[in-house]
Amino acid sequence: MLVLALDTATPAVTVALHDGTAVLAESRQVDARRHGELLLPAVHRVLAEAGVRLGAVTDIVAGVGPGPYTGLRVGLATADAFGAALGVPVRGLCTLDGIAYEAVRAGGLAEPFVVATDARRKEVYWARYEPGGPGGVTRVAGPAVDRPADIAERVAGLPVAGAGAALYPEVLGGAARPGLPEHQSAGALAALAAEKLAAGESATGEPAAGAFLPNRPLYLRRPDARVPANYKVVTPR
Incomplete structure (x- = not known):
């Protein structure tokens, strides 16, 4: 292999x-x-x-x-x-599963935690995890995209891996843990x-937490760049 x-x-x-x-x-x-x-x-x-x-x-x-x-x-x-x-x-x-895996294996997390990365537009991509299960970590919520303030109650007090903790410390500071991966x-x-x-797992395409997925982008929202809805009409004088 x-x-x-x-x-x-x-x-x-x-x-x-x-x-x-x-x-x-x-x-x-x-x-x-x-x-x-x-x-x-x-x-x-x-x-x-x-x-x-x-x-x-x-x-x-x-x-x-x-x-x-x-x-x-x-x-x-x-x-x-x-x-x-x-x-x-x-x-x-x-x-986010990759960051969570490193948080458990290298960061030593043995309690529920959150992974949050920068989604721009003052939002984060996030998911909640618990240690245990295949790979040593199980995703129990997400992935989703939200403003940090909108998920404050759901992540309160939980350690946060990923860049979101540094970007929004007032909301995602949580129970600070040194050594958690940022990227x-x-x-x-x-x-x-x-x-x-x-373990014999193949790409099933099922949305189960932590499973292999098809090699297709997981956007969660529309791209920032969009085709203009209306074009300016230019007519000769």
Whole structure:
């Protein structure tokens, strides 16, 4: 098993290679405006560091969001292109699930918590989790997109992983925990995927929390860029 995982649903452009036992190499660069420029060099760098040819990859896993329109599609289109070229399966995972997995495994959370990432427009993408279940974490609410004030009562007192805690500390400060991930890690996403693959899970397309998903964007709302409803009519004098 050689799982190539990538995620561009958050400001972090992140890529990792996992052999079913451990992460062989990982790259993460935080830049919300350069997803398209940074992703392919990151893939090349990860493969070179691991000493693996792209043709040896057996599975592609991509974070499907939720995330902003343009950045998210960079990762999904790249995953689809690799899958088609290599003839290997392309599976999606909720980006928030990857952050939650790292929060439990690396951050040591052993209680209910929230993952919240920047959705722009003064909103956050968020989901609530509990330790336990497949992969060591279970999503029990979300993903959803809301203003922080609108979910204040639902997340009160809970630790919060993801950039939302730093962006809206007055609402999402919760029970502060040092060491919780702020951005996505493709290494965590790859490790979660490797566990699911080892357990025999396939891409079902079902909306069950934590399940593999089709490699399709999870937007939760319409994109910011829209075609104008009315065009200005220009007539000659």
